[in-house]
Amino acid sequence: MNENQKLALVTGANKGIGRAAADQLAALGMTVLIGARDARRGEEAAAAVRAEGGDAYAIVLDVTDPATIEEAARWIEGSYGRLDVLINNAGITGSGRVSPAEAIDQIPSTVDLDMVRAVFETNVFGVIAVTNAMLPLLRRSPAPRIVNVSSGGGSLAIASDPDGPFTGLPTSAAYSPSKTALNALTVQYANELRKEGFLINAAAPGYVATDINNHSGFLTPAQGATVLVRLATLDADGPTAGFFSADGPVPW
Template identity: 90%
Template sequence: MDAVDQIPSTVDLDMVRAVFETNVFGVIAVTNAMLPLLRRSPAPRIINVSSGGASLTINGDPDGPFTGLPTSAAYSPSKTALNALTVQYANELRKDGILVNAAAPGYVATDINDHSGFLTPAQGATLLVRLATLGADGPTRLLQRGRPRALVAVGRPGASTARGDAPGVGAGQGAWRAARCCAPRRPARPSPPACPRPAR
């Protein structure tokens, strides 16, 4: 899917519907279908795959990391909606002991960026696995951005924010730094610098 095809003023509504069908309505369908099994599980977890592009704060900053990227009427808004949906599921299912979180794995090499990302799929999955294996006292309604061996928490259980930004609305300064470092490359420009890797 070409990002240029998502420019709001010229976007094909059928394409927008298809993206929302996958990233929002599809999540509702799969989650609701799996809830009977999750309620029987001793450690039920739901993890939605979000994106740094979901943040309204980052996208709305004229000096932000996504400033030079094409605007999006499909992918980014669908991920923003997914973050909002994650919060609503978390609020409903908290009483059942089901932890519901969202994660933005980082700039992973995938088809959507022509495999220009500097993280491997395995590295991107590390954050998802961590959230899937949280203990019973783990957080819910959390949005995390990931980098290799580094996590940036945005929301905390019992509070809507870590730094005044609700999940899906803002990303806090820690996630801002990650987004600035890990933002997708701008068209016709070199790839962004890789985030610093922790020493082994």
């Protein structure tokens, strides 16, 4: 990586939307770090990006494991000395599914609290842990960008609309509230760091065909990743503390 080349870290990037975002960032000339819990799967994804002409490397990173987060930050520090882009993409549904039509085990009145805790551990607390570990490296970038991968299901305005897209579908006490919390967290980070030149936004990729919905989504991972990449490459006058899909702003 030359000194003018940007460096991006994408968590949960060995497959799905994260992998597609890594592909697209590499195609733009960035060096991409493929964050993955499994070293073999991470290296396979990085090798595939390199085979297409991109600059990519695997890094073991479990957002619920402080030791791997700290080691990842030390490795980036020693290898590159800075970080320009962080995409907090790693996330879980808890039930193993993201389709609202199938998430009956997340109904608030009957949900398993251990499931809720596990979802928040990854989707919210994991984002805090990774972001805080990477902040010293991001502060060395002339144009630091953070993208938190949220969901339309995290929009209170959409979820509470009696005529909205979720009307008639099972409610969620785990996945959707975790994304609402992530949206709120995004705003707080953006407010804290805007004076330092950070642009920090939440992204709603849409209903993307991935493993967690048995590939029932109507968007490809590449389509879902476009909004992540756009927010990761914003110019200095771009927005911060926002929530966006590929079509534009999403209501909170």
